[in-house]
Amino acid sequence: MARSGKAAFIDRDGVINRDHGYVYQWQDFEFLPGAIEGMRRLQEHGCRIIVITNQSGIGRGFYDEAVFEALTDTMCQHLQEQGVRIDRVYFCPHHPEKALGDFRVACDCRKPAPGMLLRGIDEFDIDPGASLLIGDKPSDIEAGIRASIGHLYQVTEATPVAPATAVASLLDAADRFIGAS
Ligand SMILES: O=P(O)(O)OC[C@@H](O)[C@H]1O[C@@H](OP(=O)(O)O)[C@@H](O)[C@@H](O)[C@@H]1O
Numbered sequence: 360m361a362r363s364g365k366a367a368f369i370d371r372d373g374v375i376n377r378d379h380g381y382v383y384q385w386q387d388f389e390f391l392p393g394a395i396e397g398m399r400r401l402q403e404h405g406c407r408i409i410v411i412t413n414q415s416g417i418g419r420g421f422y423d424e425a426v427f428e429a430l431t432d433t434m435c436q437h438l439q440e441q442g443v444r445i446d447r448v449y450f451c452p453h454h455p456e457k458a459l460g461d462f463r464v465a466c467d468c469r470k471p472a473p474g475m476l477l478r479g480i481d482e483f484d485i486d487p488g489a490s491l492l493i494g495d496k497p498s499d500i501e502a503g504i505r506a507s508i509g510h511l512y513q514v515t516e517a518t519p520v521a522p523a524t525a526v527a528s529l530l531d532a533a534d535r536f537i538g539a540s
Pocket residue numbers: 370371372373378379380381382411412413414415416
């Protein structure tokens with residue numbers, strides 16, 4: 360049977376919260392303007408909310424998986440209080456050159472590889488063509504292209520990677536997607 364669900368695949372650092380560089384503590388987690396409202400609108404529109412985040416800070420030894428999970432729990436709790444339910448957070452702890460020990464691998468989940476997106480598509484029976492991705496880096500957009508995501512948005516003031524649309528915020532992306540579908 361054809362896949363039928365719709366998902367918003369959302370990058371974390373630089374889209375949901377300000378990217379201060381390997382954020383792992385709640386005190387450094389600063390929601391970007393429009394991020395929470397954008398997720399609320401996408402959820403109300405019927406999208407699964409799926410976060411896809413490279414976390415090579417784990418592999419580099421800056422913080423461990425338990426610390427990342429604790430921050431994720433706090434973020435999700437905060438969002439829940441604001442009426443946003445995160446369906447899943449996928450993360451990649453690897454890096455092919457900079458990570459330590461077993462984390463130093465050429466995995467299939469570190470963006471621009473599409474592994475985290477493909478997992479979400481499979482686990483939630485998502486139609487990628489009807490879904491959107493919001494990222495800030497070219498590697499996010501590249502992952503979206505490789506997973507055949509139909510609507511790509513890049514939070515950037517520079518020229519976006521084709522065929523992504525440049526947006527000012529998660530909220531801007533949400534409104535454009537909802538307006539177009
Ligand atoms: O934007 P997402 O995917 O949510 O997360 C990115 C972070 O894990 C960090 O990824 C690093 O890239 P490297 O992993 O070192 O190439 C840098 O870009 C950091 O500034 C950034 O905080």
